Amino acid sequence: MDLESIARKAGVSRSTVSRVINDSPNVSEQTRQRVLAIIEEEDFHPNAAARALVKRRTDILGVVMPTSANVFFSDNNYYPLILAGLSDAIRQLDYAMLMWLGEVTHSDQHLMRRLSNPHLTDGLIFVSLPSDHPLYEKLSRLRQPFVMIDRPLTNVENTNYVSVDNVRAAEIATQHLIQLGRRRIAHIAGILAIADSCDRLVGYRNALRAAGLPIDERLIVESDFNYQTGYRAMQQLLPHKPDAVFASNDTVAAGALQAIHEAGLRVPDDLSLVGFDDVDVALQTDPPLTTIRQPIRAKGETAARLLVDLINGKLSAPQHVILPTELIVRQSCGAHSPTPKGGDARSADDLSE
Amino acid sequence: MDLESIARKAGVSRSTVSRVINDSPNVSEQTRQRVLAIIEEEDFHPNAAARALVKRRTDILGVVMPTSANVFFSDNNYYPLILAGLSDAIRQLDYAMLMWLGEVTHSDQHLMRRLSNPHLTDGLIFVSLPSDHPLYEKLSRLRQPFVMIDRPLTNVENTNYVSVDNVRAAEIATQHLIQLGRRRIAHIAGILAIADSCDRLVGYRNALRAAGLPIDERLIVESDFNYQTGYRAMQQLLPHKPDAVFASNDTVAAGALQAIHEAGLRVPDDLSLVGFDDVDVALQTDPPLTTIRQPIRAKGETAARLLVDLINGKLSAPQHVILPTELIVRQSCGAHSPTPKGGDARSADDLSE
DNA sequence: TCTCTTTTTGGGATCGCTCCCATGAGTCTT
DNA sequence: AAGACTCATGGGAGCGATCCCAAAAAGAGA
Missing domain, CATH: 1.10.260.40 (lambda repressor-like DNA-binding domains)
Structure with a gap:
């Protein structure tokens, strides 16, 4: 036919x-x-193929999440939320979405070839691509447009990306704890191979330094963005008597909270706790978490729009889009007297729509 | 070139x-x-298009998750896990994955046309397609192969699908509670427009009936598969003095647990609690949840393989693949003396790999 | 050395569209 | 009423692969 x-x-x-x-x-x-x-x-x-053959566009955008299953599921629904944002925007822009989930190793030649095939997609979006990734080098030679979500670690200037200012956000979170009178503030970092984690660690250090507080390296522990490692990190921290914790995400904060409770300490009376992301879990802990809200879905949406503009040649210089974050104060930091539960602001990202 | x-x-x-x-x-x-x-x-x-034009195959599989963002994120990572399973298998089978997330309304003609375009994908996988969905009717006319994940509500015989025996699994969960001497067993159902939820409800009723126990309709409440509605459902149930609860998934069980604790009751001493799925959260509650493990990732993988067999004409009669479930006994049901925390079986699905 | 078979190579036809140009029909102008 | 102009329509060429068949080259056997 x-x-x-x-x-x-x-x-x-x-x-x-x-x-x-x-x-x-x-x-x-x-x-x-x-x-x-x-x-x-x-x-x-x-026939889509016949059309693509002559029009030289497939109306397909490629999305690559070279994220291990481990991180994909533990990190606060971050990746599924990005996905939802991408999916919405891409549908709205009347493209289809081709997806690759999971780690892409150098040895996977087949996949590498496919990803860099300029005839399959009109453009690519990479989510949290680690800097030492073999795709990185290939990208430079790529003739087709691409956008990254989250700041790349190298070659930042020439890359189109969408991110938030993690350094600033972490400064604000830490500063908030300092203003509450906390002095021994610990940080449970995320996976430090991810730029965002590094930036948050930098922001944390900046804030302490700016306030003239000493930086105690024993108060900095790495986690894998999940509950379990948040719990263990907190157990490591407790002997060093922190009076506050800034966690790399809300799930890690929840794990830390569990460890704190098991140690017979109270939040926020004995320790202040601040998370990151502001997702569901921030409202499900007891007390609910003070946290930094970042517009996760919007990251995806923005990246998709940016890519389409790129495809249509609407942009010349590489674009760096920085989306805003916001400190959401709830009970876990002890900043104000408890408001009635559920009466505070909910995340714009999690259950809406 | x-x-x-x-x-x-x-x-x-x-x-x-x-x-x-x-x-x-x-x-x-x-x-x-x-x-x-x-x-x-x-x-x-x-050039993929040129090749597709003459070979009449695109080496692309389409995945459709017509799931609202609400359910996508609340239901225990069920959908992200399915996605991971699909993605892994599809990559391994050397196909690419075209994805549509989110609700597909009848009015969205553009999308409907695209989905039913037999030239874009070699086959389709639908995840939890509601029976009253407009796509359903289109599917019958479709010339290309497709597989459903989760049992369809109608036209079951002629459809290829992958699912678990939810009725039997719910019977086993409920039976387990009965064997523990519980008599007023409540059920927090999922969204009843989804076949799985219906089946679990049926299994629950079956087990009570088989044991000669009365079915008290006040002990059956619907939820939206999330923490919040699990919490509320439990609040509704508490006045009717249940001595056990079978929840439609682990997150709902966690919400229920919160409500139970707030009412000053203890699990498993005052109430036994059983969840469903066996994901991360089942190990993060206190006490850890007794639950039904279902192979979520394997559902995705199996569906992808089935579809490829279908594409290659290896199958004649419609296939109904039923994957096994397993009762995982932990502390929340009170079946045995507590084992050391973390020492029990972990889910095969959540953090592995 | 010549024939017969097998392996390797080349080029025409084809897939189903879009693009471009030519043509015909209808309308407006002077 | 003829030329100029617009709008609707038709058909050739071409996009970049694969497939098929024929031809050339290499190897085998007598």
């Missing part, structure tokens, strides 16, 4: 059917209706 | 280059090496 056979049935030419399908204005209303009727009747679908 | 230009540089013909690319055995080793060198040198990528 092709254009020609539809044309024959409608008593017109191939070209006219093509015009109808592509909403060309130069078709008489009468003809258009006749053709549309036949198309409907025959349940005709134009 | 096309086959022809590579051919010219290598001093061979178009056809020979094509043979090299497609691993045809009828190429001399010498020629193959020469051509491969040029391909590498020029960073040549064959």
